[in-house]
Amino acid sequence: MGDVRALVEQLEREATVPLDGREHFNGYGVMSAPFRSGHILALRRFPAISLGSAYRSVWHRSPDGAWSFYTDVPPMQGCPRFFGSASSHSEETAVEIAWTGPQAFTVRVPAADLTWDVSLKTTPVTGVMSAMTSAMPGALWRSGAVLAAMGPMAGVMLRAGKVSLRGAVPNGQAFEANPYRTWVLDRSSATIGGVDLGPSGAVQEQARLGDFWLPQRGLFVIGHSVFEALDPERHSAVPVRPSG
Numbered sequence: 032m033g034d035v036r037a038l039v040e041q042l043e044r045e046a047t048v049p050l051d052g053r054e055h056f057n058g059y060g061v062m063s064a065p066f067r068s069g070h071i072l073a074l075r076r077f078p079a080i081s082l083g084s085a086y087r088s089v090w091h092r093s094p095d096g097a098w099s100f101y102t103d104v105p106p107m108q109g110c111p112r113f114f115g116s117a118s119s120h121s122e123e124t125a126v127e128i129a130w131t132g133p134q135a136f137t138v139r140v141p142a143a144d145l146t147w148d149v150s151l152k153t154t155p156v157t158g159v160m161s162a163m164t165s166a167m168p169g170a171l172w173r174s175g176a177v178l179a180a181m182g183p184m185a186g187v188m189l190r191a192g193k194v195s196l197r198g199a200v201p202n203g204q205a206f207e208a209n210p211y212r213t214w215v216l217d218r219s220s221a222t223i224g225g226v227d228l229g230p231s232g233a234v235q236e237q238a239r240l241g242d243f244w245l246p247q248r249g250l251f252v253i254g255h256s257v258f259e260a261l262d263p264e265r266h267s268a269v270p271v272r273p274s275g
Contacts, residue, residue: 034133035151035214038253046079054204054258055081061149062210062252063245064219067232069094071245072147072221074138075110076128083108087126089140089147090114091223092238092245101126101140106270113258114240115270117201134214147221151214151251156188161212172209172255189215191246192233198242203266204259206243216249 039059048055058077065071073090080086086104093099099120102109111121124142131137135150153161171177178196186194196208221228233247261268 033153035251036130036133036136038212039130042253043078046077048079048081048255050081053081053260055079056256056258058085059253060251061216061219062250063238063247064147064149064216064221064249065232065234065238065245065247066219066221066228066230067234068229069234070221070223070228071234071238072219072228073245074128074147087128089126089138089143089145091143091145096238098240099143100270101143101145107268111270112261113200113202113204113206114243115202116267116272117240118271121270134217144224145221148218149216149249149251150218152217154215157213157215160185160188164209164213165211173207175207178207185210186246189213189246189248189250191248191250192237193239193244194246195239195242195244200243200258201241201267202261202269204261206256206258208243208254208256210252210254212253214251216251219249 046057048057056077057079060075061073063073071092075088078085084104086109088102088110091099098118100111100118101122101124103126105123106121115121127139129137138147175197182194182196186192199205219231231249237247238245
C-alpha cells in the first residue's frame with residue numbers, strides 16, 4: 032500500500048455509491064490532524080456522493096473550540112449538512128488538494144489563507160488493519176454491532192483515543208463510517224493566516240462532533256460513509272450554529 036496517490040487516482044475514476052434512500056459518500060481524507068497548540072484540521076474528498084456534486088472540504092477547530100467548515104459546494108450539500116449546528120463558520124470556497132508524491136499532498140484554502148502539508152506512512156498496525164477491513168464483506172459493514180465493536184478496538188490499536196464508527200452527528204442524522212484502508216500521518220504541518228500551527232500531537236481534551244470523535248492521532252482513510260436522509264422535522268437543517 033505504498034502508493035496512496037495511485038489508489039486515490041483510481042478512486043477518483045471509479046468511485047460509486049448505492050441509491051437506497053440514504054445519503055452515501057465514497058472517498059478519502061484525513062479523519063483528524065491534531066496539533067499540540069490545540070488546533071485540529073480534517074480533510075474530506077468525496078468523488079462520489081448520492082445527493083449532489085463531488086466535493087472537497089477542510090475542517091478547522093481553533094484552540095478555543097470554534098469549528099469552521101470550508102467546502103467547495105454549497106454548505107448544505109457538503110459537510111455542514113451534518114455538522115453545521117456545531118460550527119461557528121461555514122463557507123463555500125475553493126479547496127485545493129495537490130499530490131506531491133506517492134504518499135504526500137498539500138491542501139490549500141486560499142480564502143482562509145490556509146496551507147497544509149501532509150505525508151503518510153504505513154505501520155505494522157495499519158497494514159494489518161487495512162488488509163482485514165478491505166476484505167470485510169458488506170454485510171459486516173452494515174452491522175451496527177460490528178461497527179460498535181470496531182471503533183473502540185481501532186482506537187486502542189492506533190493509539191488514537193476514542194474512535195466511533197456509528198452514532199449521530201450534531202444535526203441529528205445517524206451515521207455509519209466504513210474505513211477500508213488506513214494510514215497514519217508521518218508529517219503534518221500547517222499555517223493559517225501566516226501563523227504556524229506548531230507540532231503535531233494530541234490536543235489536551237479529545238474533540239468530538241456529536242458522536243463522531245476526532246482521533247487524537249493523524250489518520251488518513253479511504254472509505255465510505257452513510258448518513259440517514261435529512262428530515263427537516265427531526266433534524267437540524269442549518270449550516271452553522273445560530274447566534275444568540
